[in-house]
Amino acid sequence: xxxxxxxxxxxxxxxxxxxxxxxxxxxxxxxxxxxxxxxxxxxxxxxxxxxxxxxxxxxxxxxxxxxxxxxxxxxxxxxxxxxxxxxxxxxxxxxxxxxxxxxxxx
Amino acid sequence: xxxxxxxxxxxxxxxxxxxxxxxxxxxxxxxxxxxxxxxxxxxxxxxxxxxxxxxxxxxxxxxxxxxxxxxxxxxxxxxxxxxxxxxxxxxxxxxxxxxxxxxxxxxxxxxxxxxxxxxxxxxxxxxxxxxxxxxxxxxxxxxxxxxxxxxxxxxx
Numbered sequence: 710x711x712x713x714x715x716x717x718x719x720x721x722x723x724x725x726x727x728x729x730x731x732x733x734x735x736x737x738x739x740x741x742x743x744x745x746x747x748x749x750x751x752x753x754x755x756x757x758x759x760x761x762x763x764x765x766x767x768x769x770x771x772x773x774x775x776x777x778x779x780x781x782x783x784x785x786x787x788x789x790x791x792x793x794x795x796x797x798x799x800x801x802x803x804x805x806x807x808x809x810x811x812x813x814x815x
Numbered sequence: 816x817x818x819x820x821x822x823x824x825x826x827x828x829x830x831x832x833x834x835x836x837x838x839x840x841x842x843x844x845x846x847x848x849x850x851x852x853x854x855x856x857x858x859x860x861x862x863x864x865x866x867x868x869x870x871x872x873x874x875x876x877x878x879x880x881x882x883x884x885x886x887x888x889x890x891x892x893x894x895x896x897x898x899x900x901x902x903x904x905x906x907x908x909x910x911x912x913x914x915x916x917x918x919x920x921x922x923x924x925x926x927x928x929x930x931x932x933x934x935x936x937x938x939x940x941x942x943x944x945x946x947x948x949x950x951x952x953x954x955x956x957x958x959x960x961x962x963x964x965x966x967x968x969x970x971x
Contacts, residue, residue: 726924739933741910767922775906775914775933777882777964782915783929787922 711735711806715796720813721788729760729768730783733798733806739774755800758782763792788814847908854913855943858903862951864943869954871942880934880964885914889926889944889952893919899926901945908936909964933964 712734721727733755740752752774760768767786791814798806855864872886889899898921904914917928926944934940937960943953 730929739911762922765922767920769918770928771916773913773915774911775909777931777933781929781931782917783927784917784919785923785925785927787924789922 711798711804713796713798713806713808715794715808715810717794717810717812719811720815723788723790723814725788726785727788727812728783728785729794730781731758731760731796731808732779732781733758734779735798735800735804737774737776737778737780741774753801753804755780755798755804757797757799759797760784760786761795761797762786763790764795788812790814847910847912850910851905851907851912851941854905854911855903855941858901858916858945859943859951862949864951864953866953866955868952869942869944871940871954871956873940873956873958875956875958877934877958877960877962879962880936880960881962882931883934883958884929885932885940886927886929887942887944887954891926891944891946893921893924893926895921896947898923898947899944900947902926902928903943903945904930904932905941905943906932906934907938907941909933910935934958934960935963936960 714732716730718727735755738750738753742750754774755772758770768784770782772780794810796808868890870888877883887902891899899919902917905912906914914932915930919926939955939957941955943951945951
């Protein structure tokens, strides 16, 4: 099972800019490396990341081979209303990971 | 008469040259440059890219090229009228120079993205920001890498 972690502040003031950090456990195999016998190791990376705030997309990223292993993505968003932040990672060979975080806006 | 010092220098030079020839494609510089230009033109198209507005934060000396922390900040009010649409990140010397594209919107509040990249060799890191009015702005930082990422495959 794919392991992912996100950091979202549990509560925020309305209109406050909050920082969100996300981390996914993944090798991010580039497809450029070779084994000892000289065969290419096939590419296996996370290619997409989406963050939805109460169903509305607020951040999206396309990832490529030059991303480090266990890709970290940190970004900001405006705390508009209480609700759920949904994070989705997609990648090669049907990789799919989901995570949710609740935020209370006062 | 060849001194010990001369002999060692010659031997090291020959060995190093042989090693390099075995590993490196003779056109590696041209290929890397073409790969970088192709990757940038894919996102930018024909639009001019101007320097400014973007601030790229990368450590100037990198011990381990496998995980390099990078922060990109773009000057923008981030309102409905004027915001940063996307931030693109490239490295000059990688076999595949494209690192990341982040799509933002006015709901981001601040145009900041942090991530970690692989950097294969000493060279430039380039960030390009695409604004809502369609203009492109960029920043480039030269970094020194002591331990390269993807070294074992002889591609760099």
